[in-house]
Amino acid sequence: MGVTIKDVAREAKVSVASVSRALNGHGGVTAETLERIREVAARLRYIPHGAARSLITRRTHTIGALLPDLYGEFFSELIRGIDLAARVHGLQLLVSSSHDGSAEAAAALRAMQGRVDGLLVMSPHADAAFLRQNLPVGLPTVLMNTVLERDDYAALSVDNAGGARLVVEHLLGEGYRRIAFIQGPVGNHDVAEREQAYRDALAARMPGVPPIVLPGEFDEASGYRAGQRLVAMSPRPDAVFAANDMMAIGCMAAIREAGLRIPEDIAVAGFDDVPMARYVSPALTTAGVRIAELGKAALDQLAGQIDGDADAAAPVHVRIPAELMVRASSARNHASKAAASD
Amino acid sequence: MGVTIKDVAREAKVSVASVSRALNGHGGVTAETLERIREVAARLRYIPHGAARSLITRRTHTIGALLPDLYGEFFSELIRGIDLAARVHGLQLLVSSSHDGSAEAAAALRAMQGRVDGLLVMSPHADAAFLRQNLPVGLPTVLMNTVLERDDYAALSVDNAGGARLVVEHLLGEGYRRIAFIQGPVGNHDVAEREQAYRDALAARMPGVPPIVLPGEFDEASGYRAGQRLVAMSPRPDAVFAANDMMAIGCMAAIREAGLRIPEDIAVAGFDDVPMARYVSPALTTAGVRIAELGKAALDQLAGQIDGDADAAAPVHVRIPAELMVRASSARNHASKAAASD
DNA sequence: GAGGGCAACGTAAACGTTTTCATCGCTGCT
DNA sequence: AGCAGCGATGAAAACGTTTACGTTGCCCTC
Structure with missing residues (x-):
């Protein structure tokens, strides 16, 4: 079917070894044979067979x-x-x-x-x-x-733990006190680390305040559902930290639909800093991983x-x-200015 | 280095042919030899060499x-x-x-x-x-x-032409009259088709009205620049159709920064319907390709x-x-309702 | 002029598989 | 008892390369 090195060799009246040497630039070929082989290879549209080559060279690139x-x-x-x-x-x-x-x-x-x-x-x-x-x-x-x-x-x-800690401490620093957390898929190791850091930071800075943890699945829809549950709680949390950005974005939609303002009523933060995070409005505060x-x-x-x-x-x-990207979704104290932080 | 089929054959005291047959389920092997070969292969952690295999089967999957x-x-x-x-x-x-x-x-x-x-x-x-x-x-x-x-x-x-036509006709239907177009990279065939359809639709529905065409590069930054030029024009266009969504989003940022409202002052539409399109605010009208x-x-x-x-x-x-996704960024007449269209 | 060295080139092995074909032993039938 | 048939197995070719090694012919040197 395809044209092989043998075809080139036959057509150029040399051995396959010479064709290989010529085409791979290994030297050991006369300038004129090199030229002839090149010409034949081009004319026949010879393309080396990658699998065969890597079988012997033990390199696949x-x-x-x-x-x-x-x-x-x-x-x-x-x-x-x-x-x-x-x-x-x-x-x-x-x-x-x-x-x-x-x-x-x-x-x-x-x-x-x-x-x-x-x-x-x-x-x-x-x-x-x-x-x-x-x-x-x-x-x-x-x-x-x-x-x-x-x-x-x-x-x-x-650094899941470090990023999550930055987020929670930022929210606390902005004056938010009842901070909820939206989990990702159960068993996910990243999620576990982020949640643990959230619990630790809360325990360290707000001893006695119980964590609020909602289930999630990393997608926007589960963030939306978590947001619905969130706004129905009493007392209502005043901030939410989602284990990733997509859930945070879904959560924002639910909060807005409930007639609440972000960040005045509820602050929102995510994790990942996906490109979309800076385009939603208000722009999403998040722990950015490059x-x-x-x-x-x-x-x-x-x-x-x-x-x-x-x-x-x-x-x-x-x-x-992970690096903290403070944007408008969590900047209660200086809402419009913080949006310029990216 | 790696363990090959020969190693398995030697260890199981059969020929390589039998190993191949056994492991590929081609039959022709006694149940007990099959079991023995399987056991040896597992113990040796034999994994067939893909390149070698596809060299002979002519299939790489x-x-x-x-x-x-x-x-x-x-x-x-x-x-x-x-x-x-x-x-x-x-x-x-x-x-x-x-x-x-x-x-x-x-x-x-x-x-x-x-x-x-x-x-x-x-x-x-x-x-x-x-x-x-x-x-x-x-x-x-x-x-x-x-x-x-x-x-x-x-x-x-x-269907670039069809999608672009839908967008332009939708904008016209909403009452916009001065519709600008933001191009993509020069030489891009998709862009050329979209631009041509824009010009055609404009010529057909608004004969005599000259098209307004701005350069772009498919990225958000070039959309932003186009938006800056747009708001500075006089008379100012009242709608803009970007050749893709990312430019439309960049353009929206420029319009907002100029203190203008979307869609009241300027409507914005894109092309592609990237996931982000429905999350920006106002949500972006666009020609959606699945x-x-x-x-x-x-x-x-x-x-x-x-x-x-x-x-x-x-x-x-x-x-x-391509399918028209009408969202808030272009719905002058029924701004808030149209957002529910997705 | 013989021998050594070197550049150009060819032969063949090797890479790790699959698959065709042949071999072998067995069963069952006549 | 002999033989056809068949299932299990092995030997070897093939896939398309690269490369170690051998061969050839030439030039240079003594």
């Missing part, structure tokens, strides 16, 4: 990314960061996502064997046992936002491992700091 | 996606649609994006040879000559939003070609219709 989902701005930004860094390193991207179920994630992971030089893993299923079972030994791997007990792999994660930076850092780390730099061989654990 | 960019909600949605459909067909995704320059795009395309079963191409560089030069013959390919003269490939594109649907349709078409269904073999040209 591709990295695999195992993600829990592709939906929403978080992953959009993450992939963008990964892709940008990948281009710098001359790597392609094999993505696999939204596998519901550990078995499916395992299949996706195994299907990548032999087609990638390294792996970027961000998956709720990625516990130590899962990885040991499904990762080829010796394949460079970087984990993202994954809870793991041992130091087998390099890992990057966002999401694209996270992706870039992960890929850079992975590329280091792949290139076998001994210095990069040691599994590192990096926490990406 | 992967499709390549060549995209101009990964930034923004449009591509986020597009990839999501593609990914969702890919999972249904059991395909993985090799993405390559943001190549500035035809040469880079060509390299990305060629690097996919042998690693994919089909190609999804959406690139400004993808003219007929480029494709003929860099596409292996016989590789199933579906083009998205690409202008091409001949019918060599299947192609899907959004972006994820576009991706899904493209991948379904490609999968059909790959499976060699003779019925899907004929190159098809499909136009995805």
Whole structure:
């Protein structure tokens, strides 16, 4: 079907070895044969077969990314960061996502064997046992936002606790006292860290005041439902901290529909700083993670491992700091001015 | 380095052929040998080498996606649609994006040879000559939003003209008379179609009224700049139609900063219906393309070609219709009610 | 002029699979 | 008892590359 290196060799009246050398610039070919081979290859529209090549070279120039989902701005930004860094390193991207179920994630992971030089893993299923079972030994791997007990792999994660603490302390500093929290999916490790930090900060600064925790699912709809429950409570909370921005945005809609003002009646804050956060009105206060930076850092780390730099061989654990973005949705005291903070 | 099928064969005291048959469920193996091979494979953590396998089977179960960019909600949605459909067909995704320059795009395309079963191409560089030069013959390919003269490939594109016409006619219907248009990047085919439809609709419904066209670059910043120019014009336009949503959102910010009201002083409309469009305030009127649907349709078409269904073999040209989403940013006459239209 | 060295080129092995074909032993039938 | 048929298994080719190694021919040097 396709034209192979043999076809080029035959047509140029040389051996396949010479074609390979010529086209890869390895030298050892006369200028005129080089030219002839080039001409024939172009004329025949020869394109080397990647799988065959990487079978022998043991390099695919591709990295695999195992993600829990592709939906929403978080992953959009993450992939963008990964892709940008990948281009710098001359790597392609094999993505696999939204596998519901550990078995499916395992299949996706195994299907990548032999087609990638390294792996970027961000998956709720990625516990130590899962990885040991499904990762080829010796394949460079970087984990993202994954809870793991041992130091087998390099890992990057966002500083959930630090970011959540910043948000809660900011709300307290603005004078809000009854601060509610909207959770994400149960079992999600990021959510657990954020919630714990919320509880800790509250306990530290407002001892005796009980936390108010509402369920959520990371999507806008569940934030909306949480908002409805919120406005019906008595006494009504005067601030809400959602575990991610999309829920915060849904929550804002529910609050507005109840005829309440943001931030005068209820302040709202989120987590992630998705691009949309600054465009909703009032603009959303949030703990910003440079999401694209996270992706870039992960890929850079992975590329280091792949290139076998001994210095990069040691599994590192990096926490990406979260940064507080104060916007109008929480600025009770200086509502309009704070909107300029981004 | 990795454990291969030979290791399993040796350990299980059978030939590699039997291991292959056993693990792939091709039958022809006794129940007990099957069990033994399975046990050994699991114990050794054997994972088949994808490149080697696809070299002989000529199937990679992967499709390549060549995209101009990964930034923004449009591509986020597009990839999501593609990914969702890919999972249904059991395909993985090799993405390559943001190549500035035809040469880079060509390299990305060629690097996919042998690693994919089909190609999804959406690139400004993808003219007929480029494709003929860099596409292996016989590789199933579906083009998205690409202008091409001949019918060599299947192609899907959004109905830019129809969507733009809907927007302009809606604005006219609401009573707006001086409607400006914000362009996208020069040379972009989608933009050209939208602009032409804008001009046509204006000429048809308001003969003699000259079109007002401002430059733009598809990003929020250029929309903002266009908005600044807009409010400074005299006579001032009373409506603006941006070639995409992000520019419309940037434009809205400029209008607000000038102290004007939306939609009372100036109506705003966009194109794409990105998720953010319904969250900005006022919510943005836009011509909605089911972006994820576009991706899904493209991948379904490609999968059909790959499976060699003779019925899907004929190159098809499909136009995805655009749908008008009327929201508050353009509803002069019934401002608050129209917001409920989504 | 013989021999050494080197550049250009070809031969063939190797990468890790799948699959065709042949072999072997067995069963069941005549 | 012999033989056809069949199920289980193994040997080997094939996929399209890269590359180690061998061969050839030439030039240079002594």
